[in-house]
Amino acid sequence: MAVFNLNVNGKKRKVDVDPDTPMLWVLRDHLNLVGTKFGCGIAQCGACTIHADGNAIRSCSTPISAVGDMEIVTIEGLSPNGNHPVQEAWIEHDVPQCGYCQAGQIMNAAAFLKKNPNPSKEEITSAMSGNICRCGTYTRINAAIQTASKKS
Amino acid sequence: MKLNKGMNRRNFLKVSAASGTGLVIGFNWLAGCTPTNPEMSVPKSWTDINAYIKVADNGLVTIFSPNPEIGQNIKTAMPLIVAEELDVDWKKVIVEQADLNTIKYNRQVAGGSQSIRASWDGLRQAGATAKHMLRQAAANQWKIDISEVNTEGGELINAKTGDKLDYGDVAVAAASLPIPEDVKLKDVKDFKLIGTHVKNVDGEKIITGQPLFGIDYNREGQVIAMLIHAPAFGMKLKSYDAEAAKAMPGVDDVFVVDTSLEEPQWSDVNAFNELIVITGQTTWQVMKAKKAVNAEWEAVTPLENSDEHFAKLLDGVERQKGRVLREDGNIDAALQGAAKVVEKTYTAPFLAHNTMEPMNFFAHVTPDKAELVGPIQTPESLRGTIMKVLGMNEDQVTIAMTRMGGGFGRRLYGNFGLEATLISKKVGKPVKLIYTREDDMTQGTYRPAYRVKYTAGLDENNNLVAFKAKAAGIPGSPLFPDRFPAGTVDNYKGEGVNIDTNISTGAWRAPRSNFIAGAEQSFIDEVAEASGKDPIDFRLELFDRAINNPVGENNDYDAARYAGVLKLVKEKANWGQDMPGVSRGVAAYYCHNSYVAQVVDVVMKNNEPVVQKVWCAVDCGIVVNKEGAINQIEGGIIDGIGHAMYSQLTFKDGKPEQENFHQYDLIRNVQTPEIEAFFVENDIHPTGLGEPSLPPVIGALANALYKATGTRFYNQPFTKAKQADEILVG
Ligand code: FES
Ligand code: FES
Numbered sequence: 001m002a003v004f005n006l007n008v009n010g011k012k013r014k015v016d017v018d019p020d021t022p023m024l025w026v027l028r029d030h031l032n033l034v035g036t037k038f039g040c041g042i043a044q045c046g047a048c049t050i051h052a053d054g055n056a057i058r059s060c061s062t063p064i065s066a067v068g069d070m071e072i073v074t075i076e077g078l079s080p081n082g083n084h085p086v087q088e089a090w091i092e093h094d095v096p097q098c099g100y101c102q103a104g105q106i107m108n109a110a111a112f113l114k115k116n117p118n119p120s121k122e123e124i125t126s127a128m129s130g131n132i133c134r135c136g137t138y139t140r141i142n143a144a145i146q147t148a149s150k151k152s
Numbered sequence: 153m154k155l156n157k158g159m160n161r162r163n164f165l166k167v168s169a170a171s172g173t174g175l176v177i178g179f180n181w182l183a184g185c186t187p188t189n190p191e192m193s194v195p196k197s198w199t200d201i202n203a204y205i206k207v208a209d210n211g212l213v214t215i216f217s218p219n220p221e222i223g224q225n226i227k228t229a230m231p232l233i234v235a236e237e238l239d240v241d242w243k244k245v246i247v248e249q250a251d252l253n254t255i256k257y258n259r260q261v262a263g264g265s266q267s268i269r270a271s272w273d274g275l276r277q278a279g280a281t282a283k284h285m286l287r288q289a290a291a292n293q294w295k296i297d298i299s300e301v302n303t304e305g306g307e308l309i310n311a312k313t314g315d316k317l318d319y320g321d322v323a324v325a326a327a328s329l330p331i332p333e334d335v336k337l338k339d340v341k342d343f344k345l346i347g348t349h350v351k352n353v354d355g356e357k358i359i360t361g362q363p364l365f366g367i368d369y370n371r372e373g374q375v376i377a378m379l380i381h382a383p384a385f386g387m388k389l390k391s392y393d394a395e396a397a398k399a400m401p402g403v404d405d406v407f408v409v410d411t412s413l414e415e416p417q418w419s420d421v422n423a424f425n426e427l428i429v430i431t432g433q434t435t436w437q438v439m440k441a442k443k444a445v446n447a448e449w450e451a452v453t454p455l456e457n458s459d460e461h462f463a464k465l466l467d468g469v470e471r472q473k474g475r476v477l478r479e480d481g482n483i484d485a486a487l488q489g490a491a492k493v494v495e496k497t498y499t500a501p502f503l504a505h506n507t508m509e510p511m512n513f514f515a516h517v518t519p520d521k522a523e524l525v526g527p528i529q530t531p532e533s534l535r536g537t538i539m540k541v542l543g544m545n546e547d548q549v550t551i552a553m554t555r556m557g558g559g560f561g562r563r564l565y566g567n568f569g570l571e572a573t574l575i576s577k578k579v580g581k582p583v584k585l586i587y588t589r590e591d592d593m594t595q596g597t598y599r600p601a602y603r604v605k606y607t608a609g610l611d612e613n614n615n616l617v618a619f620k621a622k623a624a625g626i627p628g629s630p631l632f633p634d635r636f637p638a639g640t641v642d643n644y645k646g647e648g649v650n651i652d653t654n655i656s657t658g659a660w661r662a663p664r665s666n667f668i669a670g671a672e673q674s675f676i677d678e679v680a681e682a683s684g685k686d687p688i689d690f691r692l693e694l695f696d697r698a699i700n701n702p703v704g705e706n707n708d709y710d711a712a713r714y715a716g717v718l719k720l721v722k723e724k725a726n727w728g729q730d731m732p733g734v735s736r737g738v739a740a741y742y743c744h745n746s747y748v749a750q751v752v753d754v755v756m757k758n759n760e761p762v763v764q765k766v767w768c769a770v771d772c773g774i775v776v777n778k779e780g781a782i783n784q785i786e787g788g789i790i791d792g793i794g795h796a797m798y799s800q801l802t803f804k805d806g807k808p809e810q811e812n813f814h815q816y817d818l819i820r821n822v823q824t825p826e827i828e829a830f831f832v833e834n835d836i837h838p839t840g841l842g843e844p845s846l847p848p849v850i851g852a853l854a855n856a857l858y859k860a861t862g863t864r865f866y867n868q869p870f871t872k873a874k875q876a877d878e879i880l881v882g
Contacts, residue, residue, distance in 0.1 A: 001401065017434075017436075018401070018436070018437070018440075020436075020440075021434075021436045022436065025434065025435050025436040028435070029376075029434045029435050029436070030434070032370075033361070034361070034363050034367075034368040034370075035360070035361015035362065035363075036361070037365075037367070037508075037509070037557070038367065038435075038510065038586075039508055039509075039510075039589065039813075040589045040812055040813045041439075041588060041589055041812075042589075042812055042813070042814060044812060044813035044814050045508070045813050047508060074361065075359075075360065075361030076360065076361045078360075082356055082359055082360040087359045087360070090355070090359045091351065091355050091356065091359060094349075094351045094352055094355065094779050094780075094783065096223075096352055096354070096355060096358045096359075097223035097224075097225065097783055097784070097787050098222060098223025098507075098508065098509070098555070098556060098557050098558045098559075099223065099352075099354060099358035099364065099365075099555065099557070100223075100365060100507075100508040100509045100557025100558060101508050101557075102358050102359060103358075103359075103361045106359060125821050125822040125824070126822055128821040128822075129820040129821045129822040129823075130820075131821065132508065132813065132818050132820065133508070133821075134506055134507060134508040134558050134560075134791075134818065135223050135508070135558060135787045135791075136786060136787035136788070136789070136790030136791050136794070136819070136824070137783070137786070137787065138790060138819075138820075138821045138824040139786055139790075139824060139825075139826065139827055140783065140786070141821065142821070142824075
């Protein structure tokens, strides 16, 4: 076990865990931030996507020891009131079915749009193809990203 | 309309009496389930009107959604039906998930696309009865006749004076009134909410990452549990060594539980009853300890391989005598006399459900109580199993349903709930059981593997005169003998063959239809081609026959509605118009009492076929929530295309060869077509929608791929299986 000082959603958080503990489980089990989801544990589905210094990363495959003082943002901290343009577009297009993959989809989309504010449809679909939606909401995800890109 | 179960007088009286004696249920509506009008004041008291409805003093209305939510969006649609008849402004409505309560509610199951179909009348009555009582209470207060009290948006209006009361103003008085026996339901033409586009009631919570799912549920003092099941179907535990695992930090214990049941019910499907359990403090610690357990397993029944499955299915279709499921006319004579005969065979592999949220459940068992919380499509069945295993009564076992990260049929089978219960009983603590993705994918309860051979005969005028289907499945035949094309052809024969296996299988979104529709509609396309007719015209001719002069009496579809969706998609997609570079395929299918016809457009990009667009016409009767309905249709189409193209579960020595998403391909964003959906407008009782758009798209896809590539796709998954004829008839 070791003590780590994290910067999560703008707050300093201290946790005492094994250094190999993935950020996913640090968030879910130790910081009570359960919005970040477990889907595969091997960086294949994107359900666990969070931001580290603004980059979308797979928290299931990122040990806490690799995080250091990076600014971590989770779905709970993406915006104060669920009003990030991507979140608003998600509501406008009524994207979710079961909803389980959506935190990861939103986090990936938000990081992508920050780097590429005016993406083409091809750029959107290829940027989003690491995130599985088993319910098949892909067409709505893409429409929502287009809406959000126009707003941001 | 008469009251039905969940709406009967006894229940009405029970809750009403409670309210009448001043019972108010405190409830923090800010923690409720819908983006309600934030300007409204916080309610001080609530009054139960009936099992579905409670009204606050300030006019907010809570509507309970009785059924489990798996992503089919009934948590929005079911309360919407109540709200329609109650005549309440949707912005004043808070939706809450009901717990399992078989006294109050009917059929709390998510399965068979039945939620709306089976509850439509009851939900309408719940709303209409409550509205009647609120109107009566207002009439009493105004000293006028009930006929002079109108309602709108949660307000009561005095027709004489124009005075207004809020539902909240009369809720307490209404709750103590007698329950009307017979209430008038709205005319379909007066619907204000039903048929509109209403957003998911959990949308805000989902996009902000609020805890909604079973896996998000935590309880003070709980332990985390994970399982190790046998690595292969047919194996059982020989011995295990857990010393190293037990010594690891955060690990409480490692032990074995046996979940076998003396009298299993249908929902107790489970191939792995003997399980090694690891309990500990945190998920990661338990996950690591799980890898440190050394277990030895031994084969007790034959370890099966996918090539054997293929051979058994082939043998079943080609050499075994099937059960005759339906026979019209004389199939052999008709085929002998036919001018042309077409014969083709189709196959599909086992599939895993792969819900995005892996199986999990919370249980807390004490000597006199079992409390369960989690994602389950069949809470009542699970309760029955838990009662038997623990020797408890119905009122000792509670089940709270969480939102589910997907169901697709997997969560009809609640083995994980039983496992969590037995682990909690053993450790004497609250337990949260979590499967890894690997546990989930290799646990079983798969979509069966299938094979069907079709033979069709055309006469010299290219009319269909004979149709034969022989279908085999591991473990059960996929054929629906009384569905199309039965009823449209004089000589018909349907046969089924069942093949044993030790691999556990279960319902997977649109059971049997998820294979047979694609096969049948691909074959019909090939027969239409042999007849020289347009594939839509060919089908419409058959439906004409079934409308005007049906063969047999047990045809379980309405041929006119079937033809209706085909005609609608034909018109919307501009079928027949020349579209350079676009290859089109069509299919139509009936299941879950709904009719779907689709046109798939495929284009070639870099010499690869790409699905560009799917046009989809649906007749599901009255559409409750258009937004949710279209989302379901899109999801079913993407699901169907994805599994037909990319997905399979194969076995080597009883062991699934795909354990996680690096080996099991699911459709990805970039592979997804554009989709446009159209509804047949009618006033018919609503029918299923969670499943019906999936099955036919596989046929329409195969038919479009054929036009694009010249290859007929007989074997799923299309991108991986060989399509050559020789492996089909060997
Ligand atoms: S859980 Fe991290 S990518 Fe799937
Ligand atoms: S909405 Fe269910 S997995 Fe994406």
